[in-house]
Amino acid sequence: MPVVSTSNLCKNYGRIAALRGVSVTVEAGTIYGLLGQNGAGKSTLVKILLGIVKKSNGEANLLGAPAGTTAIRNRVGYLPEDHLFPGYHSARSLLDFYGRLYGLSRAERRGRADEALDVVGLRKRMDSKIRTYSKGMKQRLGIAQAFFHNPDVIFLDEPTDGVDPVGRKEIRDLLQRLKSEGCTIFVNSHLLGEVELISDRVAILNQGQIVREGTVADLTRQTNRYTIRLADGQAFPTEDVRALGFPVTAHNPFHDVEIPEGKTIDPVLHLLQRERLSLRHLVETKQTLEDVFVQMVESGEPGTDRRQGKTAPLPTAKRAE
Ligand SMILES: Nc1ncnc2c1ncn2[C@@H]1O[C@H](COP(=O)(O)OP(=O)(O)OP(=O)(O)O)[C@@H](O)[C@H]1O
Ligand SMILES: [Mg+2]
Helix, strand or coil, X not given: CCCXXXXXXXXXXXXXXXXXXXXXXXXXXXXXXXXXXXXXXHHHHHHHHCXXXXXXXXXXXXXXXXXXXXXXXXXXXXXXXXXXXXXXXXXXXXXXXXHHHXXXXXXXXXXXXXXXHHHCCCHHHCCCEHHHCCHHHHHHHHHHHHHCCCCCEEEEECCCXXXXXXXXXXXXXXXXXXXXXXXXXXXXXXXXXXXXXXXXXXXXXXXXXXXXXXXHHHHHEEEEEEEEEECCCCCCCHHHHHHCCCCEEEECCEEXXXXXXXXXXXXXXXXXXXXXXXXXXXXXXXXXXXXXXXXXXXXXXCXXXXXXXXXXXXXXXXXCC
């Protein structure tokens, strides 16, 4: 059974259509990345799944129960965006507080809090007041808070916000570790490079609609182009390759060969062999997730303004609340 499943999920905040028919499925034990520009609807989707915000239409299920079911709450961890923990708590006392809310025993709370704070690199400062923490330290604490009660699924809204590069790597490693322990992780982010590194599947949300969904490999695979370089001094047989039906563009010392639909690179390789040319470089051109994302967003995939039924401009920033 999937951990998250939504079907045709819609959310309107008054006249703003934040989600417009979102259907996603997240399988257990995977890391799922939800990407989108500011205002795309990422946080709204998570908040509906957690029962913080009410859906307007469609289906939303979490751990096999309708979103918002209280009985499953202690199986779920959540790092909200812009969280604000009371400054008078220390990291240790905050986790103890949350642990009590989750119904953990005193011994469990103590042992797990030490370990969780160790994992996020806060152990040395765990008795200092939160108000003395840097932004990245607060974020690390938020992550510890999200996973320390050992939930089945964790929702992280922009987990690496404000965290330095070393810390971001540590967080990525931590998420992989939690996944290896069987936890399902749902990450909202606009840091495409990061999501690309850890997610099993990703969805791109644009103006409240999913415009692409799949594995990172699926989304970034561009099978129709190879970059070739021959040994120094050898001329690329551009005309012969074109005669075989493969368009060629040169950018010395490389040549890009496009593979038309339904063909493979093999005839080109055979030709090079026949002409006794030596390959020095042969790479299938890959897109990054960022390329895919920018393409999707630039191509418009336009949204509809609920009020006028017209194509809405692409949001570049959060609209007025
Ligand atoms: N409480 C609210 N009242 C009115 N509109 C809201 C509310 N919360 C969100 N919205 C609107 O819904 C849309 C989606 O917002 P949401 O916060 O889900 O976006 P997001 O993808 O998380 O953006 P960001 O990357 O900036 O966090 C935006 O147009 C936003 O202004
Ligand atoms: Mg958000």
